[in-house]
Amino acid sequence: MPWHLLNNFTAALLALGLLMFIAVMGDYFLRGPHRLPIDPVWQLPDTDPQRGRDAIIAHGCGACHTIPGIRTADGRVGPQLADLRNQIYIAGHLPNTPDNLAHWLQAPRDIRPGTAMPNLGVTEQEARDIAAYLYTATIRTRAPEDTPGPDR
Numbered sequence: 718m719p720w721h722l723l724n725n726f727t728a729a730l731l732a733l734g735l736l737m738f739i740a741v742m743g744d745y746f747l748r749g750p751h752r753l754p755i756d757p758v759w760q761l762p763d764t765d766p767q768r769g770r771d772a773i774i775a776h777g778c779g780a781c782h783t784i785p786g787i788r789t790a791d792g793r794v795g796p797q798l799a800d801l802r803n804q805i806y807i808a809g810h811l812p813n814t815p816d817n818l819a820h821w822l823q824a825p826r827d828i829r830p831g832t833a834m835p836n837l838g839v840t841e842q843e844a845r846d847i848a849a850y851l852y853t854a855t856i857r858t859r860a861p862e863d864t865p866g867p868d869r
């Protein structure tokens with residue numbers, strides 16, 4: 718058995734592994750864990766995620782949903798609203814686009830009669846602001862302006 722060859726081979730493998738590890742970690746530290754840039758498709762014009770956050774609190778969405786960045790939103794009636802940006806369908810039904818999300822938020826029961834989510838009288842502007850918030854609220858990143866007050 719030519720041990721010296723095997724050892725060279727093992728050393729080469731180890732060196733290669735080390736190089737790959739350094740490359741991956743270097744990329745992680747340089748670019749951070751959010752490797753996907755925010756796709757412009759998720760950016761809604763004329764919206765304000767902070768206003769959306771306020772609307773979420775005002776409409777009591779947190780009674781049914783757990784939502785990142787809103788401490789009191791810990792409901793378990795509906796799905797957790799995290800990482801919505803990476804989801805393909807809204808409520809397992811509508812293709813996930815900003816327009817469809819805003820539409821769902823305004824009138825879920827018009828879209829899907831019988832859904833447990835009620836129509837809550839969310840206005841179009843509120844719906845778009847909420848959508849803007851939800852698209853930024855991911856598990857991996859902190860939600861914007863996460864400054865919970867005593868009542869939030």
Ligand code: HEC
Pocket residue numbers: 773776777778779780781782794795796797798804806807808809822829832833834835837839847
């Ligand atoms: C009474 C409980 C209830 C309230 C209040 C409620 N929802 Fe829902 N929501 C649900 C349920 C249940 C579903 C799942 C619906 C389905 O699949 O038919 C859902 C689905 C959703 C979805 C789709 C989630 C997914 O993963 O596809 C979004 C987004 C959403 N709700 C946002 C909101 C927002 C924003 C509010 C406040 C304006 C709100 N909901 C208020 C119960 C609620």
